Amino acid sequence: MIRHSALIVSLTMMMLLFGAFVLAPPGNSPETSGREWISLFDGESLNGWVQKNGTATYEVVDGVIRGTTAEGSPNSFLCTFNEFGDFELYFEVFLHDNELNSGVQIRSQTREPEGDEAYGRVNGPQVEIESSSTGSPESGYIYGEGGIGGWLISDDERKHHKTFRDGEWNQYRVVAEGPRIQVWINGEKISDLWDEEVYMTHPRGFIGLQVHGISENEGPYSVSWRNIRIKPL
Template identity: 50%
Template sequence: MKLRNLLTAALALLASASCIEAAGTKKLFNGKNLDGFYVEDGTATYEVRDGAIVGRTVLGSPNTFLTTEKRYGDFELTFEVKVDDRLNSGVQIRSWSRTEPEGKFKEGRFHGPQVEIEAGPGQAGFIYGEAMGGSWLSDAPKSEDKSVNTHDYFKNGEWNKFKIIAKGPRIQTFINGHKVEDLVDKKAYKTHPEGHIGLQVHSISKKKLGDAEFLEVSWRKLKIKEL
């Protein structure tokens, strides 16, 4: 009887700890509509379909971002994403709107660190400086060594689980449980210590579009925990 009571008490403690941990995590997307978001820069379209945000390319549009109204600094962000094999995409973090006077860059466009999303083997999970001088923040994509700058953690044509942890100048990324990046960039943190989160639909060329009318990228189960 005593052993059973101890097991019951232990399970109760575990359940309580789980609830406490879950209490700090919030839904970034409510699964029903785009409340709390606005569109930045381009003319690509976004809609809610079957509990997911679906972004669709528009020929001739520049990069487009579905952007959170709220800004975030240190956080843990998780989501699932599925993207057409021919479409480049990404998730902006700590990014600034081109219309915000306190923005550190005068690019006339949305700018900040971007966690890459693309079919594998590719560079998904590495970090690019969107409108931050046109270069990667991650070192791996700069290398000619394919074993370093690409990976096959991303499952083409399927939902993929991403986790992004941003704390101070350190940004870590994971895809389907595999660590991809562990970046410490004090320069990027100095200019972008906080900002919006943005879901990117990349510009598309007629050549890449081919016979298709449009390409799509979808996100679901977006959750964030501020640290």
């Protein structure tokens, strides 16, 4: 009787342990689960980011990242230290000045530095940020920054639209899976790109916040980002 009871207890414990193993939630590691959102901006500092190219300024103001132009500067980029391949990216952006063109780099790289450069030129796919008041508003389309092909969305598919709301925070969602990149603005789908050639050269890379270059005697213009998070797929 004692042996029988011990056997029952032993079997019960094994079943409980097995059930705990099966029902336990996946680990928090995005590399293994692919289900966890990672915040890229802590709301207080630029930890995890580094500026590459240009002399625009990036600072944290009232819990958001604000980028401001510098006269005569080429394009500037605030880039994540970490690199990402397949992912879902979410961020919110506010254009303080409609004259400013901006964007967010995905899967991007830098070329080898030349001369006394600290960083080589940033290159890779860029998700466009642009005021709807311009003559040809193209927010949400994908541009090949750094000489990788200009607009990656064909002219026929790149329709002018006013989904981007001037003077307001705008929500962007970007899904990159293999050679396919999709972009939504404020819940409306804007881009659906399939480009195997770009994917071959840029399968993964950093995320970069662009402040577009301006000429002398222009600006200053500013753009802000907040709620920047990413979910590896």
